[in-house]
Amino acid sequence: MTVDLFIPCFIDQLYPDTAFNVVKLLKKAGVDVEYNPEQTCCGQPAYNSGYWDETKSLAHKFVKDFPGDRLIVSPSASCTGFIKNYYSNLFSKEDSDYELHLSLQKRLFELTDFLVNHLQFTDFGANFPHKVCYHDACTALREYGIRSEPRLLLSKVKGLELVEMEETETCCGFGGTFVTKFQAISSAMTEQKVEHALNTGAEYIISTESSCLLNIEGYIKKNKLPITPIHIADILASGW
Structure with a gap:
């Protein structure tokens, strides 16, 4: 299995060693990892501050940064939960990226959920x-x-x-x-x-x-x- 890795802003900027450890864990669990260096913020801070237009721009970029049908794993339930629960507020059915965002919501998993419930790899x-x-x-x-x-x-x-x-x-x-x-x-x-x-x-x-x-x-x-x-x-x- 190959998964895409989504590293949130906080980890990318302040805790890069955690990001490398996530790769280490996934590889030991038998998973190959792809990382798109063009990925940026999912938009959660802007959304929570009321800047929905700015968030929508980030959301459109985000779904295009993770194309295809691979599963996406992230060491943050905050960011993954935001994408799963709130991206639907940003995309209308008329948007060109509407189907992409629906696909992404289904493919995105927080790390511990992925390890325990999807890989059944716990030790x-x-x-x-x-x-x-x-x-x-x-x-x-x-x-x-x-x-x-x-x-x-x-x-x-x-x-x-x-x-x-x-x-x-x-x-x-x-x-x-x-x-x-x-x-x-x-x-x-x-x-x-x-x-x-x-x-x-x-x-x-x-x-x-x-x-x-x-x-x-x-x-x-x-x-x-x-x-x-x-x-x-x-x-x-x-x-x-």
Whole structure:
């Protein structure tokens, strides 16, 4: 099987090692990977800010960047959930790309969903001897619908101890543009999320969403706290 790889803006610009680890994981699972370097943002930030015309331009480009019938895999439920749930608001039946966008919505998968539910590949032989907790990102849980998949993958990692934190399904305070429009509320939510993580005694806080991790990391670094945010792909690629 060959899949197309969609790397979201946050990972491309700030966490490129995570992107390379996704390729590493897919190859170990027996999947060949194609990457189109012309790909850009899916348009979610613009859409959430009310710039629908600008988003539509990005959406038209996006569907053309992933032609054909190959499956598309991405290490972000936020971006994949946005494309699956909201691109239909941007394309009318009169649009030349209407059929393309319908095809793309059906071919696009978040990484942990793809590994667990489509490949049935859950054990990479990873080794990560640390106590960790998992953050259920809002979009991963509510927009895309993953909860058990990341936990199943983590349960196969040698040496890893997963502990559940209080209110794991509560937002970390990022929320896209929410973090800038409502900074005081966002900061309080991030503080609460990190406190819950620290109360577990975990050394790492894991998520499928780099945007959440970026937000959490900012608070942790500012306050010099003894916990490290990390993407699940980086965990699964450890130790081999």
